[in-house]
Each structure stands twice: as structure tokens, then as C-alpha cells.
Amino acid sequence: MKREILISGSPRETRVAILEDDRLVELLVDRPDTRRSVGDIYLGTVDAVLPGIQAAFVNIGAEKSAFLHASDLIESEDEDEPRDPDDESDNGNGGSKRRRLPNVADELKKGQAKLVQVIKEPIGTKGPRVTAQVSLAGRFLVYMPFASKVGVSRKIENREQRAKLRDLVAKLVPKDSGGWIIRTVAEDLTEQSCKHEIDHLYDLWKKIKRKAGSVRPPALLQRETSLTRGIIRDLFSDKVDSLLVDSKMLHNEIVQYLKQIDPDLIERVKLHAAEAPLFDEYDVEAEVRKLFIPRVELPTGGYLIIQPTEALTSIDVNTGRYTGARSSRRTSRRREKWRASCGCGTSAGSSWWTSSTWSRAATATRYCRSCGPTWVATARVPRRSPSRSLA
Numbered sequence: 333m334k335r336e337i338l339i340s341g342s343p344r345e346t347r348v349a350i351l352e353d354d355r356l357v358e359l360l361v362d363r364p365d366t367r368r369s370v371g372d373i374y375l376g377t378v379d380a381v382l383p384g385i386q387a388a389f390v391n392i393g394a395e396k397s398a399f400l401h402a403s404d405l406i407e408s409e410d411e412d413e414p415r416d417p418d419d420e421s422d423n424g425n426g427g428s429k430r431r432r433l434p435n436v437a438d439e440l441k442k443g444q445a446k447l448v449q450v451i452k453e454p455i456g457t458k459g460p461r462v463t464a465q466v467s468l469a470g471r472f473l474v475y476m477p478f479a480s481k482v483g484v485s486r487k488i489e490n491r492e493q494r495a496k497l498r499d500l501v502a503k504l505v506p507k508d509s510g511g512w513i514i515r516t517v518a519e520d521l522t523e524q525s526c527k528h529e530i531d532h533l534y535d536l537w538k539k540i541k542r543k544a545g546s547v548r549p550p551a552l553l554q555r556e557t558s559l560t561r562g563i564i565r566d567l568f569s570d571k572v573d574s575l576l577v578d579s580k581m582l583h584n585e586i587v588q589y590l591k592q593i594d595p596d597l598i599e600r601v602k603l604h605a606a607e608a609p610l611f612d613e614y615d616v617e618a619e620v621r622k623l624f625i626p627r628v629e630l631p632t633g634g635y636l637i638i639q640p641t642e643a644l645t646s647i648d649v650n651t652g653r654y655t656g657a658r659s660s661r662r663t664s665r666r667r668e669k670w671r672a673s674c675g676c677g678t679s680a681g682s683s684w685w686t687s688s689t690w691s692r693a694a695t696a697t698r699y700c701r702s703c704g705p706t707w708v709a710t711a712r713v714p715r716r717s718p719s720r721s722l723a
Contacts, residue, residue, distance in 0.1 A: 335350075335351070335572045335573055336575070336614075337568060337572055337574075338350075338351065338575075338616065339563070339579070339586075341579030341582040345362065346363075346560060346582070347359065347360070347362075348361075348559060349614070350567070359620060360559060360563070362559035368453065368556070369394075369453060369454075372449070372450045372552060373466060373553045374447070374449075374462075374553060375447055375547060376445070376447075376550050377443060377444070377446070377550055378390055378391075378440050378442055378443060378446055379442070381442055386402040386433060387402065387436060388440045390448055390462060392460070392550045394454065396457075396458070396459030398459050398460045399460070399462070400461075402435075403433055404451075404463035405436070407511070448462035448464055448466075449467065464478070465478055473512055473513065473518065473526070473529050474515060476510055476511040476512070476513070478510060478511075482512045482514070483498075483511070484498055484513070485514060485518075488516060488518075493519065497518060500521065501514055501526060505530055510537075517569045536554070564589055565593070568597060572600065574601075574602060576604050576610060577601070577602075580603065583603045634651050635650050635652045636650070
């Protein structure tokens with residue numbers, strides 16, 4: 333599969349488009365006036381403890397207090413990296429298998445200082461969601477100071493390779509330093525690179541702890557890296573054919589960053605110098621405009637109406653011009669098939685779906701890699717085990 337990353341930078345915003353076989357599969361936007369907060373680490377103050385919903389609200393200095401659920405106070409029992417770090421869940425139960433939840437009233441008291449990390453941006457009337465299970469992402473490893481295991485990304489499937497990487501990291505990490513996750517791009521990790529990253533992440537955590545002891549909450553302790561650097565760190569690997577950028581400043585920043593983490597990838601970075609805008613040349617602008625159209629036409633004659641809300645994304649499935657040929661029962665079955673498959677007939681049981689863990693909470697939309705229209709799955713939404721680290 334052909335994979336490309338396009339980065340378009342301007343003083344107003346930075347946009348990142350991820351293409352697979354020349355089709356847009358993900359769009360990320362970063363604006364200076366609305367900076368992303370996911371990944372930021374704060375020393376907050378507990379505003380309220382609500383045992384009835386096993387949650388607390390923490391003041392981190394944002395407009396609204398952050399939501400902290402009891403499931404985000406404890407370490408996951410799953411020793412591996414979450415299957416799909418892009419998936420999100422707002423069902424309050426955490427994204428991966430966890431130990432029995434503690435009583436939030438026993439763990440937190442009003443006015444208590446608490447170190448937390450943002451895992452979900454504020455939306456509508458809701459403030460950000462945070463976790464007490466802090467994670468620091470590097471190129472090859474994710475460091476979790478309050479965890480206790482060395483895990484390996486599930487995307488590394490070879491058992492011998494997994495065991496080899498786990499032994500390598502376990503040998504190099506400081507004793508009782510916490511938990512570590514070996515990321516997908518670390519398949520060919522050398523001992524020297526591993527030691528360098530362990531030292532870097534461990535020193536960063538010590539710096540955060542020192543700052544936490546010298547500031548008055550609420551206070552920002554560590555800001556997540558920029559969108560561009562995050563994309564390079566998390567997604568750019570030898571599995572990506574090319575990275576094109578239309579800003580000389582961003583191009584120089586990317587090259588300098590790659591010199592530190594993976595010099596072999598520099599030759600894949602290209603500066604777009606053509607007269608036509610980068611996103612226009614790759615037909616990304618047209619795809620972006622389509623993303624905001626609430627009505628999605630299906631090849632069969634039916635159509636979907638997609639409306640996002642605070643709690644979920646509602647999807648209205650309509651038969652439209654498709655009225656069926658034989659019976660209402662068959663027409664109904666056909667409509668149900670639309671809810672679990674793309675208009676091209678690709679089924680929800682394909683391998684593209686099995687990489688995610690699902691819960692029966694709400695609805696979700698994705699894109700079909702076969703034909704491009706919106707892929708719809710009803711009554712199921714991907715669960716998230718807050719990491720992001722991306723892998």
C-alpha cells in the first residue's frame with residue numbers, strides 16, 4: 333500500500349493529510365489560537381469528588397474543570413500497547429482491561445494536588461478529560477512512570493522478536509523506574525538507540541517531578557510536542573513512501589528533528605516547490621470539503637445523514653431511491669447491511685475492522701479503503717485505552 337504524508341504550513345494554521353493509495357484517510361489541523369492540549373501534563377487541584385459516578389473534577393487552569401474517572405487512576409492490566417491508539421471512547425470505563433476500580437472517594441480529596449495528563453480535548457459544554465496514568469512518548473518507547481510492566485506493541489506479531497525486544501528494554505531500564513511500552517517502529521531497535529531514548533525519557537520525567545515540587549497548582553508542567561514533530565515521531569517510518577511539505581521553515585525543522593531520531597528517513601522528505609498548492613495538487617482540498625457535507629450518497633440510491641453531537645455521532649440511514657425489488661423484508665435487510673458496511677459492499681468483518689476493540693456504546697464513522705465513501709458502523713464505537721502515544 334502506498335502511504336504519503338502531506339504537511340501544509342502557514343502563519344494561520346498547519347494542516348497534515350495522511351494518504352493511502354492516493355486517498356485521504358486522516359486530516360489533522362493545528363492553529364496557534366486553538367492549540368491542542370492532548371498530551372499536556374498538569375499539576376491540578378481536585379475541585380470535586382463524586383462517588384456516585386466514580387469520578388472527580390480537577391482544576392488544571394482551563395476554562396472548565398477536567399474530568400477524571402476512577403478507571404484512569406489505575407494501571408491497565410493489559411501489558412501490551414492498545415490496538416488502535418487513535419480510537420476514542422467517552423463511556424467512562426477506560427479503553428483496555430483494568431483491575432477492579434478503586435473507590436474514588438478513598439483515592440482523592442477536595443483540594444488535593446494531583447498530577448494529570450490530558451487525553452481528550454474539551455468539547456461543547458464539557459471540559460477536557462484527564463488521566464493520572466501519565467505517559468511520555470518517544471520515537472521507539474513510551475514511558476509510564478506509574479505503571480510496572482514492559483509491554484510490546486501488538487502490531488509486532490513475531491513472538492521471538494517480541495521476546496527479544498522485551499528482554500532488551502528490561503535489561504536497560506533503571507530499577508523500579510515504572511512501565512515501558514515498545515512501539516511498532518522499534519522492530520529493528522538497537523541497544524544504543526534504546527539506551528539513549530530510555531535516558532532521555534527518564535530524565536524528562538525527573539525534570540517534570542522537580543517542577544511539580546516547586547510550582548503552585550494549577551500549573552502546566554510539560555507541553556506536548558508540536559503537531560509536526562508529533563507526526564514525525566509517531567507516524568513517519570520506513571513504511572511511509574514520502575513526506576511532502578510546502579513550508580521551508582517546517583522542512584528545515586523536520587530535517588533537523590530526523591537527524592536526531594532517524595537520519596535514514598531524511599531522503600524521503602521533499603519540499604514542495606510547484607506553483608500549485610500542495611493540497612490542490614493531490615486533490616486533498618476537494619476531499620476536505622466533502623468531509624463537512626452531512627449527507628452522504630450511497631451507490632445503491634440510499635443516503636446517510638451524519639450529525640455530530642456532544643455525546644455521539646448520529647447517523648440516519650435512508651433508503652432514498654432504493655425501494656427494494658421483492659419484499660420489505662429484503663429492503664430492510666439491505667438497509668441493515670448499509671449500517672455495517674460501505675456502499676461498495678465491503679463487509680464490517682474485513683481485516684480493516686478487526687484491528688480495533690469495540691464496545692456497544694454509540695456510533696462511529698470511518699472510511700472505506702476500497703472505494704472511499706464514508707464507512708458506517710452503528711451501535712459500535714472504538715474503545716480507547718488512553719495512551720498516545722501513537723504507535
